[in-house]
Amino acid sequence: MEKAEHDLEAAISSTEEEEKGERPATDTPITTDNGSAASTREQIDIPPNVNQKLHSKGLATDNSGLVRWKSGTSAHPRRWPLFRKSYDSTVIIFMEFIMTLFSNIGSSIVPYSIEQLGVSEDIGLFYFTTLYLLGQALGGLIFPPLAESFGGRTIYTTCAFGFGAFCALVGASPTVPAVVVGRFVSGFVSAMPAVVACGSIENMWNIKARIWLVHIWIASAVLALALAPAIAIAVSESPLGWQWLFYIAAILGGLMGIACLFMQESRPSQLLRQKVQRVSRTTDFRKLSVDHQDSKPSLSTFVQEGLTMPLRLFFTEPIVFLTSIMAAIVYAVIYLFTAALPQVYEESFGYTRLQGSLVFVSIAVGICFTILPRIYDIRVACRKDAQAIEPEDKLFGFYVAAPVLAAGLWWFAFSVPPLNASASPWASICSLALLGYSIVEFDNVLSGYLCDTYASRTASALAPLSFLRAALSGTFPLFGSAMFYHLGANYAMFVLAGIATAFCAVAVLFGVFGKRIRESSPLAEKTVGMGD
Numbered sequence: 388m389e390k391a392e393h394d395l396e397a398a399i400s401s402t403e404e405e406e407k408g409e410r411p412a413t414d415t416p417i418t419t420d421n422g423s424a425a426s427t428r429e430q431i432d433i434p435p436n437v438n439q440k441l442h443s444k445g446l447a448t449d450n451s452g453l454v455r456w457k458s459g460t461s462a463h464p465r466r467w468p469l470f471r472k473s474y475d476s477t478v479i480i481f482m483e484f485i486m487t488l489f490s491n492i493g494s495s496i497v498p499y500s501i502e503q504l505g506v507s508e509d510i511g512l513f514y515f516t517t518l519y520l521l522g523q524a525l526g527g528l529i530f531p532p533l534a535e536s537f538g539g540r541t542i543y544t545t546c547a548f549g550f551g552a553f554c555a556l557v558g559a560s561p562t563v564p565a566v567v568v569g570r571f572v573s574g575f576v577s578a579m580p581a582v583v584a585c586g587s588i589e590n591m592w593n594i595k596a597r598i599w600l601v602h603i604w605i606a607s608a609v610l611a612l613a614l615a616p617a618i619a620i621a622v623s624e625s626p627l628g629w630q631w632l633f634y635i636a637a638i639l640g641g642l643m644g645i646a647c648l649f650m651q652e653s654r655p656s657q658l659l660r661q662k663v664q665r666v667s668r669t670t671d672f673r674k675l676s677v678d679h680q681d682s683k684p685s686l687s688t689f690v691q692e693g694l695t696m697p698l699r700l701f702f703t704e705p706i707v708f709l710t711s712i713m714a715a716i717v718y719a720v721i722y723l724f725t726a727a728l729p730q731v732y733e734e735s736f737g738y739t740r741l742q743g744s745l746v747f748v749s750i751a752v753g754i755c756f757t758i759l760p761r762i763y764d765i766r767v768a769c770r771k772d773a774q775a776i777e778p779e780d781k782l783f784g785f786y787v788a789a790p791v792l793a794a795g796l797w798w799f800a801f802s803v804p805p806l807n808a809s810a811s812p813w814a815s816i817c818s819l820a821l822l823g824y825s826i827v828e829f830d831n832v833l834s835g836y837l838c839d840t841y842a843s844r845t846a847s848a849l850a851p852l853s854f855l856r857a858a859l860s861g862t863f864p865l866f867g868s869a870m871f872y873h874l875g876a877n878y879a880m881f882v883l884a885g886i887a888t889a890f891c892a893v894a895v896l897f898g899v900f901g902k903r904i905r906e907s908s909p910l911a912e913k914t915v916g917m918g919d
Contacts, residue, residue, distance in 0.1 A: 715852060
């Protein structure tokens, strides 16, 4: 295994080092903050003690004072010790699991809380679920450019403590104002692990490890969605009551915040700036600088790249438009099911609320099978000629997941009453495993496709997907129950299955014309052929 990993790293090292700024300053012409070549900069004398300090911190400088990472330095996050990277990644993934779990409790606790709040079921659903996810949608636009520009450790810590504090507010003061503020703000901070975690993982791990870690990150979120209804109902029906769900969330938020304090900043550009600033202070030498790509952006640049570019990509790039809509709809279906499916099993099969919530465990079973496509992904990643890997080569999981999703939804549609009055409940429960498989694959493969296609604009390319995913997840439950009630379970599922069948056509479109569409894009063509 070590030899295979060494071969892989050797094959892609030139690409990874160039992207992360790991090459010494003398390897290639380096641009300054105003874009001029290093050769045009004023030459300065670097004192020996400054060079020594830089060397001790894993840095190197050219004769103009421009500082970059020293080649092969263990100070770079990609070369941190295994325990260090594993700890930080575990904390981030655990944050995503917990915050996603508590995003999907709203539909389940509404029947237990609306009397105390004095609101209708629809309004209660809006307060507990929709507001949380609208907050996450807003946070998904704000946190990625913040983390890319200023690093993530401090933001992770603040978000974890903030999540705990505002969950405690809901538990301690079960009133409409407290619920509205608490759920919206806790949803807002939940966007940090939901959107930025992939970038944090990319900062620390090589391509082979990232395949598994990104998979675990996404699978943990879908697992949380599947477990949330049963956990929410079990606690709500216990002597503790529904408010204790938020006390538990507050305790977990505090523990996550403490764990974040022991993380290290993994954003290479932020680390580089910090190290250069320390050297400048300790040596009183103020002529050191960093590449413009590693410097803090101006306000106009921040707005342009962080806020305007995602809109431009979504409305002008067919790849971003289609992948964002597909991934968001598939992910949001599980929130719709949380609101609508329990009534199918309660009315048609006589299940209790808790029994009806346990059918979602079938979704968790489907997650287990998503390990199989990762084996193919590893084979693709292990090609020795990294330049031969095209983004479309990594769409295999999507090509499989699209028909699996359609099959699962059609299966469910034909296996529940009233169309199939004699069906066993297990016939439809088993079909949900296909949904669990498909949700993970859609999110994993399509987000990875955007990252590969728009490598230099990854955050901007993913922002529309993240926003739509949260917005639709918050909206679907509002009409899910009504849709199943008025259309009936069978016809409501026919609508969803028809949409999933259309996604199969998009999979064919990407398979046949994906490369041509990508190469015709002025924003994507610059990243074609980049191995990592």
